[in-house]
Amino acid sequence: MPNSSRYIYMAGVMKALAHPTRLFIVEQLNEGERNVSDLTTMVGIDISTISRHLSILRQAGIITVRKYNNQMIYSLLCPCVLDMFRCVVQIRESQND
Amino acid sequence: MPNSSRYIYMAGVMKALAHPTRLFIVEQLNEGERNVSDLTTMVGIDISTISRHLSILRQAGIITVRKYNNQMIYSLLCPCVLDMFRCVVQIRESQND
DNA sequence: TTAGTATTTGGTCACTTTGCCAAATAGCCC
DNA sequence: GGGCTATTTGGCAAAGTGACCAAATACTAA
Numbered sequence: 001m002p003n004s005s006r007y008i009y010m011a012g013v014m015k016a017l018a019h020p021t022r023l024f025i026v027e028q029l030n031e032g033e034r035n036v037s038d039l040t041t042m043v044g045i046d047i048s049t050i051s052r053h054l055s056i057l058r059q060a061g062i063i064t065v066r067k068y069n070n071q072m073i074y075s076l077l078c079p080c081v082l083d084m085f086r087c088v089v090q091i092r093e094s095q096n097d
Numbered sequence: 098m099p100n101s102s103r104y105i106y107m108a109g110v111m112k113a114l115a116h117p118t119r120l121f122i123v124e125q126l127n128e129g130e131r132n133v134s135d136l137t138t139m140v141g142i143d144i145s146t147i148s149r150h151l152s153i154l155r156q157a158g159i160i161t162v163r164k165y166n167n168q169m170i171y172s173l174l175c176p177c178v179l180d181m182f183r184c185v186v187q188i189r190e191s192q193n194d
Numbered sequence: 195t196t197a198g199t200a201t202t203t204g205g206t207c208a209c210t211t212t213g214c215c216a217a218a219t220a221g222c223c224c
Numbered sequence: 225g226g227g228c229t230a231t232t233t234g235g236c237a238a239a240g241t242g243a244c245c246a247a248a249t250a251c252t253a254a
Contacts, residue, residue, distance in 0.1 A: 010182060013114050017111045019108050041098065045098055048244075048245080049242070052243095067249070071251095078191065095158045118212095164220095166222065
C-alpha cells in the first residue's frame with residue numbers, strides 16, 4: 001500500500017525538503033525572490049550545487065522561476081511549507097522533556 | 098549558515114518522513130497504536146526493514162514506543178505531521194494548472 | 195562576432211540508504 | 225531451563241545523494 005502514487009509523491013516532496021541547504025533556501029525565498037548568485041553567496045558552496053538544489057525544489061513544485069535578462073529569479077510557490085517548519089520546531093521542543 | 102544545528106535538525110526530521118513506507122506508517126499510527134507485526138502485514142515487506150523504519154521515525158522524535166509483554170507498541174507523538182501532509186496535497190493540487 | 199556574466203549540465207567520487215537473509219536478543223509459558 | 229513468539233541488529237549488495245571541477249548553454253553589450 002505504501003507504494004501507491006500518493007505516498008510516493010508525498011515522499012518526493014518531503015525528500016526535496018530533507019536537506020539543510022534546501023531548507024535554508026526556502027526560508028530565504030520566503031523573504032523574497034532571489035537569483036542563483038545571491039543564494040550561492042549566502043550559502044557559501046559551489047554555484048553548480050546550488051543550481052541543482054534549486055532544480056530539486058522546483059521539480060517538487062515548491063518553488064518557481066522566471067527569467068530576468070540573463071538571470072534566473074527563484075521564488076517560493078507554497079508558503080505553507082513554512083508551517084511544516086513550525087511543526088518540526090514543535091517536535092524538537094517536545095523532545096526536551 | 099545552512100550548516101547551523103537548526104537546519105540540520107529540521108532536515109533530519111524531514112528526512113525521516115521522506116519515504117513512502119514511513120509516511121504510510123505515520124498515517125497508520127494516526128489511527129491508533131500498532132505493533133511491529135501488524136505494520137509488517139500491512140506494508141508487506143520484511144519485518145527487519147519495518148523495524149528499521151520505525152527506529153528512524155523514533156529517533157526523529159515523530160513516534161514513540163512502549164513495551165507490552167514481548168511486543169513493541171508504537172504510537173504517533175506529534176499529530177501535527179499530518180498537517181504537513183495537507184500542505185503537500187496543496188502543492189500537488191496547485192501543480193495541475 | 196567577440197567578450198563577459200549568469201546559470202545549468204556532465205562526469206566523477208565518497209558516502210548514505212534500503213532492501214533482504216541470518217543471527218542475536220527479549221519476554222512469555224510450560 | 226527449553227521452546228515459542230516478537231523484535232532488533234549485523235552484514236551485504238544495489239541504488240541514490242551531494243559535493244566538486246570542467247564544460248556547455250544563454251543572454252547582454254560592445
